[in-house]
Amino acid sequence: MVNNKQKDAPHAQWPEAAQTLIALMHAQGEVARLSEREQLISSLLVSVNAVLWAFNWETRQVLYVSPAYERIFGRSAGLLLADYNQWRDSIYPDDLEYAEQSLAEVLRKGAVEDREYRIIAADGQVRWLSDKCFINRQDEPGQPVIIVGIAEDITDKKHMETELQRLATTDVLTQSSNRRHFFECAHREFAEARRHGSPLAFLLLDIDDFKLINDSYGHPEGDNVLQRIAECGRGSLRRGDLFGRIGGEEFAAVFPGCAPDMAVQVAERLQQEIQRLRFNHDGQAFSITVSQGLTNLTEADESLDSLFARADAAMYEAKRQGKNRIIAA
Template sequence: MVIKNQQDSSPSQWPETAQTLLALMHAQGEVARLSEREQLFRTLLVSVNAVLWAFNWETRQVLYVSPAYERIFGRSADLLLSDYNQWRDSIYPDDLEYAERSLADVLEKGAIENREYRIIAADGQVRWLSDKCFINRQAEPGQPVIIVGIAEDITDKKQMETELQRLATTDALTQSSNRRHFFESAHQEFEKALQQGTPLSFLMLDIDDFKVINDTYGHQEGDTVLQRIAESGRAALRRGDLFGRIGGEEFAAVFPGCTPDMALQVAERLQREIQRLSFKHDGQTFGITVSQGLTSLIAGDENVDSLFARADAAMYQAKREGKNRIVPA
């Protein structure tokens, strides 16, 4: 046996044996590297806060979804892979038609990079997604159409945009529209009324003797008066009406689709709401009144500034006539 082993291990066979060993070691190294790459890929997929997905358009089957799906949607990936309706059921109802239509657009355009829609997570939270998708252009003829995409949670970004929009359009003290936003919206309603041939009314409101209120009770109490006026406006006006603070103690309103008679009824309701307000300061109770000027769209009006000017003049006429009244123009 010893002699046989010596013959099997003769020097002439060592190169072949060494090559075999080197080949095995190389193969093991490749396997190890592949395993490391696979582990790295899995780690990356787990850490990325976006959902990677692949979808068979013809069979309506989700072929792949990354681990972030369960974190963002709060739903089972296995259920999604077995039933595409799991995705449909998670979309915010108002956005479902758009989400499906934009997904179909990728067949014609090849890529859709600006899809944004809302989902309802399993915990009931509404989240915004930015969902980019692309069609597989490298598929051979006759092969299934595969759409791949990446869906990113942009809820924080949307909330920040909403807050910035609110700050840019809202009067900080009264939480009603600020002057710039009010007149931008008023111009839009004016153009719409001209195009559609519908009525439009414009109201100006000024708090009577507001300087006396500030001088007697202090500016903090004056701020409270302004806030309560804004609350009365929100309570008295109709849904779709515009209301904003356009100056120190001046407010304005636009009534789309409102005839002069209807607008007067709304203005009178607002007047009554304000007359019922009561304020207390250092044991003293006081109320406030306002003067209003009201006008409506007429032939020859070229822009909303014409209505603003007439309503403003009518408001000052109400002041001259004794205050606490509405003067139509």
Template sequence: MVKNTPTTLACNPPPEAAQTLLALMHAQGEVARLSEREQLFSSLLDSVNAVLWAFDWESRQVLYVSPAYERIFGRPAGLLLADFNEWRDSIYPDDLDYAERSLAQVLEKGAVEDREYRIIAADGQVRWISDKCFISQQAMPDQRVIIVGMAEDITEKKQLEGELQRLATTDVLTQSSNRRHFFECAQHAFETARREQAPLAFLLLDIDDFKQINDTYGHQEGDYVLQRIADTGKAVLRRGDQFGRIGGEEFAAVFPGCTPEIAQHIAERLQREIQRLSFSHDDKVFGVTVSQGLTGITEADESLDSLFARADAAMYQAKRQGKNQIVRG
């Protein structure tokens, strides 16, 4: 019996040793589970295509930034963690004031979810960012204000919005404003002129004998004539003027802050430039002329329609008087 005692002791350790062994095994399991969770969390952060960040408002220090920062901004995360100015330096200059003001608004509102601004990535590309931010609700021992946020790259969305806006406001053939957009802009200019008692001129332009151009040279050549006249109009008009195609061969222009006398000089230049245009079809060379009707806002004008009616009447008078001229109405 005595000879069997060592074997018995080896198979049955003391209770204290068994408890220690179980505790060690449990601890090792917890460490393994924590490691798995940490790896899973890290994997999730790597896969999220948005920048998660945390910022200490008082110390102006970025406390955390997720891996997507380096993909979207193209800059090392370590530099941002070391210096908050890395974020400021990456913002498109025209948007910096807005980006900083909207960040500060979170102190009053608790959350700002409509922040959109541009950045200049490390490769020089301009990208649009949607950057939502919130005050962290987790109580801090020293009552620090911690702002957390999520920044997403919305460049493709902005490009699509811009293209849809362009299609909605642009005449497909001439790439000038279409009728609806032109009159929306003209109405806004008219209301501003009335409110500020400022001058405003309105011009209608119609291509002379355009049907004959289509019948003689074909509609493709007629389309090219329209495109060239639209390009000439956009080149001659001043910055801030509005130019658009409002009918088949009819164009219009609005000159904010411009008296009819000054607008007359612009219209005369436009007339000359159009007369200089040269077109050829099957070895035949031809040119085009336009008839223009010009008018200016008066105290009696209560709507844009009255300017349009006067310019329209003046333009048809130019047609009746022999075409290729400007008539003031």
């Protein structure tokens, strides 16, 4: 007689074998899923146009850098991982001190999200980065200080900001400061002069008979006259002087730190350069003149408005006296 236990013994092992097989199948499935996740993460990192990085603060070693590093910096990721100085050497020299100091700030703050600095890519192109970073804190004491971050290329954004700033502060026709920007800067210079007791001069300039120029030669030629006047202003004034178009045919200048006698010399130099200008419209040559009003900061002046008013009055006095002259008040 066959023992039922002995007869069923081989079959009794099936559940255990099945469980092992199922476990192996699950393990293989998990490995496959992990592989799929790794491939997905890898593809995501390749497609992200930002540099993800990890840095050991104590050993000064870059532990990880994402594929975008080579696209943005144009440099080898392998060299960076081997030598942290590859990062330092790529930073625009004027921004290196800030980049290093702001990175160190993360030790105190825990995170720094407003870092912006320039790099020089391998092709020589200067690019702007927005580089956010924070400490990956470890609960266990004695663990290394790891800083992780993400650096985005914001070069296009910076160029757009620069262009918007230029448009907001520049007279489109003459490329000089527009009225608003000129007076913003002039108020700052006035405050500085009053604070430090330093000299300051204010100049107003108006083109003589400008309406006649427009009527005789057309508005395009009048625009050309305005542009040439602006060129004379940029070429005749000193470094640090302000110059702008504040009205149709009216320009203004501020000379910080300029004593009265020097201010007269600058105004005369500008007058002479304008007198040398020559124009030609359909074979008809003509020249232009300007009237200038010049004044200097006094102890009684409490605002820029008083200087502007005196310069304006002096300029109209130059008009009354026959134009093409400088009147100092």
